[in-house]
Amino acid sequence: MKLILTTEVSGLGTPGDIVEVKDGYGRNYLIPRGFAIRWTRGAESQIASIKKARDAREIRDLGTAKEVAGQLGALKVKLKTRAGESGRLFGSVTTGDIADAVKAAGGPLLDRRRIEIGNAIKSLGTHRVSVKLHPEVAATVEVEIIAG
Structure with a gap:
């Protein structure tokens, strides 16, 4: 088809x-x-x-993608969410939540469809997510999930 x-x-x-x-x-x-x-x-x-x-x-070219990857690597992203006593979240963190947190932290505007979460984020702490900026460039962002 x-x-x-x-x-x-x-x-x-x-x-x-x-x-x-x-x-x-x-x-x-x-x-x-x-x-x-x-x-x-x-x-x-x-x-x-x-x-x-x-x-x-889309990010225009390879040079711009590398520049944005550098910005994302240096960024400290914190995301407040509701959590129980044991540190387990009520629900999970979505790619849209991460895109909003990156923007709030002063980072570039990201398309949520380009953010890849390996395993579902369901606990407090620091988690790594991958952002596919260009077919040849992927950045890693550390997101700190805190109780709020």
Whole structure:
């Protein structure tokens, strides 16, 4: 099945890419969640607008990505959240929470879809998260989760 991606899908591609996937994956996962649309000649004209929107959000070049990675590496990010007596959180920390905390700490505005959390953050303390800034550059941010 030939599809046009509308959002970034890890391991598959970026918005505006035309990909070939198995029928079930496209029909049951990508299309219903709005990650992709069916490829047609008419839909191919939408690719230009999707790519233009992606370019506006995306970090322009490798040099800029390395500069932002340096900023993120030097940043002290603290995130206040509710926690129980034992230090276990009520819920977990999301990528959106981390993006907001980075911005509040004086860092650059990050797209939450580019933040990757290895294991779910469900306890107080310092945790490392990865931010994919560019296909060749990934930064690591230390986030300190404190009770608030």
